[in-house]
Amino acid sequence: MSRADHSDRARSLARCAVLAAAAAVLVVLLSLLRTGPLIILQGLAGLAVCAVGAWWFLAHRGVVRVLGGALAVGAPAAVLALFLYGGLWFTAPAGVALWAGALACARGALRADRRPERPAAVRPAAVRPGRPPRRPVLIMNPASGGGKVARFGLVERAEALGARVLLLTPGTRTDVEELARKAVAEGADLLGVAGGDGTQALVAAVAAEHDLPFLVISAGTRNHLAMDLGLDRSDPSRCLDALTDGVELRVDLGDVAGRAFVNTVSFGVYAAIVQRPEYRDAKAGTALDALPDLLAGGAGERLDALADGLPVTGQQALLVSNNPYSAADPLEVGRRPRLDGGELGVLGIRVDGAAQAADLAVRGALSPALTVLTSRRVEVRAGAGDDSDSAADSAADSAAASIPVAVDGEALTLPTPVVCTLRPRALRVLVPRNRPGAMDQVPELNWRRIATLALDRPGPGARA
Structure with missing residues (x-):
């Protein structure tokens, strides 16, 4: 798609976002004219009562916890009943649907916007072609994620792609960092992990120390790092595609009291x-x-x-x-x-x-x-x-x-x-060229930018 096509798509989506947002506000205003502001106050009161119930449920035991749980569940139900009784059975869902549509169109507009004037602060991480590793070493935790290593055949697929796999023994404590250092001493030119974020961080620190590429395999339970990298969390085996067809990202590595963290x-x-x-x-x-x-x-x-x-x-x-x-x-x-x-x-x-x-x-x-x-x-x-x-x-x-x-x-x-x-951009991460979640990595929602696109005005500092 050409740059002009991207601009047209961004402009159209931005206009849809603005119209949907305006329609959502109009629906709310019409509802207020019909029912009065009291219904909004009732909704806020219900939200406050729900929060009080949740606090009592979390912070107390016994009868107070039971009462808190009842309030946390009953307050939203009571507010819903009031909305239905007040005639908002159509306007409330319509307003929510319009606002959700506005958000979706706004994000689509930002994703389609490929103009040169995009501020550097919202550019994605620099991507460069990754060199296929010759001696990759992957550390896998078979207990992580409820057994994803075995369920997706990660060991067999990794070895078929030429990787050496170091399998952790369930139920025993292994010094993963020392295992990674030993792999580097034996000539590894890439380190990777199939496991949770805690294990990922330990090995990532060794990779960053030796300026080696790091491979994330989404075999953990929550896989926060994999999600933010745009990796496939439903099928961890697709992460191994990076070994043959990958690109390299430079990302930051956190440090807490001398220990690395990725999340x-x-x-x-x-x-x-x-x-x-x-x-x-x-x-x-x-x-x-x-x-x-x-x-x-x-x-x-x-x-x-x-x-x-x-x-x-x-x-x-x-x-x-x-x-x-x-x-x-x-x-x-x-x-x-x-x-x-x-x-x-x-x-x-x-x-x-x-x-x-x-x-x-x-x-x-x-x-x-x-x-x-x-x-x-x-x-x-x-x-x-x-x-x-x-x-x-x-x-x-x-x-x-x-x-x-x-x-x-x-x-x-x-x-x-x-x-x-x-440590800014200290970690080299090798990811597959095709990442299903990468398309979701867009700039944070900025309604001023959306309005600028909708009105087809160049942003501040833009080139004509």
Whole structure:
């Protein structure tokens, strides 16, 4: 398709997005004229009650937990009944459908936009042809992802493509990093992993240290890194196509206290739950049993952080990610639009009771309970608390403390302060030329850009 065709398609989709968004707003306004603003207030109240119920369910036990669960389920049902009774049985679904269509068209317009004036900040990671490796070594965990290695015949396919496979033994602890270093010493010119993000990170650090290409095989449970690289998560064997027909990406590699991470570092509530030995076998049950103590019982550690010098205090949970997750585009929540942006994503949560839970549910990112920012360096310490005698004493206590940390889902305990940084474009990743998820890696949703495309105006700094 020519550049002119791309421009026409982008312009058409942008106009559809603007029209659908305007129609969604019009539907809401017409509904308000018919039913009055009270219905909106009822909806917000229902959302707040649902959040209060969810907080009681998570932070308490016994009768209060049962009552919270009933509220969390019953409040949305009551709001739906009110909407139906108020005559919104058609307009509410129509507004939601129009808004969803607007988002889909807007993302399609950004994907089709191939104009030279696209800002460098939203360009995808540079891609260059990959040289087929001569002595690739792949480390595979047969227990990962519920047995995907065996189910998809990864060992046989990899060996047929000329790779040497090192198979981990289930139930035993193996020093994966040392295994990778030994492979490099024996002449490996590519390292790869079929396993979870924690194993991926350990081997990726060795690959980056020796400037070797790294191959990601989506055989883990969640496969966050594979998803953000656009790899096929439904069939991990397709990742092996990179050995014969691949392209190379340069992506950032995170560092937490000298240990590499490819996805996230979690502090606080989640990290404390992951530390429990029963978590691996019963994740949901362990979390429900631990949360009341961690959230409302005082057993949970509060965290203080400095993000490029900006204080973030008293957090119950803190998540630092290797490049920020999407926040502007609701259809891309849970994904990172790019992996070479050179910035850490920081998400902090501080909810002290049911009222703050309700405020967070209604106001979202505007609530003081939620902190969302980006940073190049994040320093995390145990919270000083309210009874510290002096700033000097609290700083000394914090420096001597150790806190639970989950690095790419792996449970660790690290002395504070824990410092997270990025090594920009330190990792060479070899991926298949054809990646089914690559088309979804578009710039974050920008309605100003959509309006510019719809009106066919060149953006700021564009060439005529």
